[in-house]
Amino acid sequence: MIVMKFGGTSVADASALTALRTAVASATGSRVIVVSALAGVTDLLVEVTTEADQGSLDGVAVRLQALLDRHLDIARDLGLGEHPSLESDLQAELTRVAARLAAPGGLAEGWRDAVLGTGELLSSRLVVAVLQSVGLPAVWCDAREVIRTDARFGGAFPDREAIAVLSHSVIEPLLSAGQIPVTQGFIGSTADGRPTVLGRGGSDFSAALLGAALGAEQVEIWTDVSGLMTADPRIVPEARVLAEATYDEAAELAAFGAKVLHPATQLPLIEARIPIVIRNTFKPEAPGTRIVGESQVEDDLPVRSISFKRGVVVLQVRAARMLGAFGFLRRIFEVFERHEIVVDVLATSEVSVSLTVDPSPRLEAVVADLRVIGEVTMRDHRGIIAVVGRAIRDTPGITARVYQAIADVNIEMISQGASASNLTFIVREEQGPETVRALHRTFFGSAP
Ligand code: ADP
Numbered sequence: 001m002i003v004m005k006f007g008g009t010s011v012a013d014a015s016a017l018t019a020l021r022t023a024v025a026s027a028t029g030s031r032v033i034v035v036s037a038l039a040g041v042t043d044l045l046v047e048v049t050t051e052a053d054q055g056s057l058d059g060v061a062v063r064l065q066a067l068l069d070r071h072l073d074i075a076r077d078l079g080l081g082e083h084p085s086l087e088s089d090l091q092a093e094l095t096r097v098a099a100r101l102a103a104p105g106g107l108a109e110g111w112r113d114a115v116l117g118t119g120e121l122l123s124s125r126l127v128v129a130v131l132q133s134v135g136l137p138a139v140w141c142d143a144r145e146v147i148r149t150d151a152r153f154g155g156a157f158p159d160r161e162a163i164a165v166l167s168h169s170v171i172e173p174l175l176s177a178g179q180i181p182v183t184q185g186f187i188g189s190t191a192d193g194r195p196t197v198l199g200r201g202g203s204d205f206s207a208a209l210l211g212a213a214l215g216a217e218q219v220e221i222w223t224d225v226s227g228l229m230t231a232d233p234r235i236v237p238e239a240r241v242l243a244e245a246t247y248d249e250a251a252e253l254a255a256f257g258a259k260v261l262h263p264a265t266q267l268p269l270i271e272a273r274i275p276i277v278i279r280n281t282f283k284p285e286a287p288g289t290r291i292v293g294e295s296q297v298e299d300d301l302p303v304r305s306i307s308f309k310r311g312v313v314v315l316q317v318r319a320a321r322m323l324g325a326f327g328f329l330r331r332i333f334e335v336f337e338r339h340e341i342v343v344d345v346l347a348t349s350e351v352s353v354s355l356t357v358d359p360s361p362r363l364e365a366v367v368a369d370l371r372v373i374g375e376v377t378m379r380d381h382r383g384i385i386a387v388v389g390r391a392i393r394d395t396p397g398i399t400a401r402v403y404q405a406i407a408d409v410n411i412e413m414i415s416q417g418a419s420a421s422n423l424t425f426i427v428r429e430e431q432g433p434e435t436v437r438a439l440h441r442t443f444f445g446s447a448p
Pocket residue numbers: 006007008009010036201222223224225227228229230231232233234253257258259260261305307
């Protein structure tokens with residue numbers, strides 16, 4: 001059994017859905033299909049929640065109608081007009097969201113997640129219809145009945161034990177009956193039935209959770225590039241596809257900006273050693289990248305890829321009186337824990353700590369609390385560059401080559417050695433792309 005997850009661009013329009021259908025039809029054996037919302041739809045739903053917050057029900061109605069029209073147009077382009085229930089199913093989904101947003105007495109807790117998850121509920125209906133149109137035994141399967149999560153709305157944590165039980169009772173009977181379940185990425189629900197989402201880009205994580213629960217042979221992430229590459233091809237056009245990478249390398253790259261994979265994807269799969277394979281929906285002949293526990297790649301380059309994450313905030317806390325005192329780090333991290341802010345990169349000296357976080361409205365309160373401990377500076381519009389490869393620490397001269405490549409760039413912070421497979425530094429955001437290109441030239445040469 002395999003899990004095949006298709007991202008937003010792979011379901012974006014009629015030609016993408018036709019390519020998806022070919023990929024699913026070409027696979028053999030049992031398949032579970034996981035789909036994202038059509039490209040751009042989750043962003044539009046974010047706008048819908050903003051309009052709803054502002055009480056602009058007209059704005060909400062216009063956007064929801066546009067959403068329905070887009071799906072219906074695609075259905076028409078694909079010749080799915082004859083499908084017995086597609087149009088009414090899409091319509092019903094939109095009617096449910098509209099009713100929720102117009103609920104008298106105000107919006108219930110967690111309403112936002114229900115709205116954000118609508119895109120997947122719609123796209124999965126289209127996918128079922130397009131697969132059925134060529135006789136594939138696709139059935140719609142509600143991920144909210146399987147992906148059990150806690151109630152951290154906006155970025156819920158999955159309950160893997162419950163997901164295992166629910167996968168067996170909901171999905172396995174469909175597979176045993178020879179059907180192809182089509183379910184939604186990104187969404188889940190709490191034990192008491194409130195809809196949740198796993199956080200942006202979370203459909204990859206959904207696929208991995210289902211793959212682990214069902215003991216899949218592999219989890220395939222079908223997207224718009226031919227695999228995990230030596231850099232984001234939007235920054236480095238000559239970037240190359242890696243045949244193989246380790247879970248650790250993929251996780252580091254994903255955490256530091258390689259959007260091709262959600263940073264948590266490998267977590268449920270490591271223990272059972274289930275490979276992740278990244279494939280290109282639009283180039284099914286390309287083998288893609290296999291992400292596994294230990295790589296068997298022959299030409300074992302120490303640096304495998306360079307990633308770049310924009311929009312990062314750097315905080316520095318200095319407290320001279322901490323020289324020789326203990327407890328400084330604990331007090332700082334307590335502040336982040338209290339405000340539930342995730343710290344990405346960290347560098348420390350005896351009297352100061354620099355760290356990076358994502359922008360958040362809560363940072364103001366964090367800074368206020370840190371000022372009790374020491375002097376705080378905050379710099380935004382920073383970027384993290386991560387040079388990743390599992391042999392970096394053991395290969396002499398890598399650091400020197402990195403420094404040489406970026407001699408003209410002002411490096412604001414650097415972190416190395418915390419993990420065997422990465423060297424991370426912070427630059428001003430606008431210097432990121434050129435720095436990535438310089439590093440790419442150093443480690444991978446220019447275009448062939
Ligand atoms: P999907 O909608 O299929 O989930 P995403 O947009 O989330 O796709 O991720 C695919 C994109 O990730 C690619 O189009 C590419 O621009 C970007 N990307 C960033 N870093 C990398 C990398 N190292 N390798 C491949 N793609 C990358």
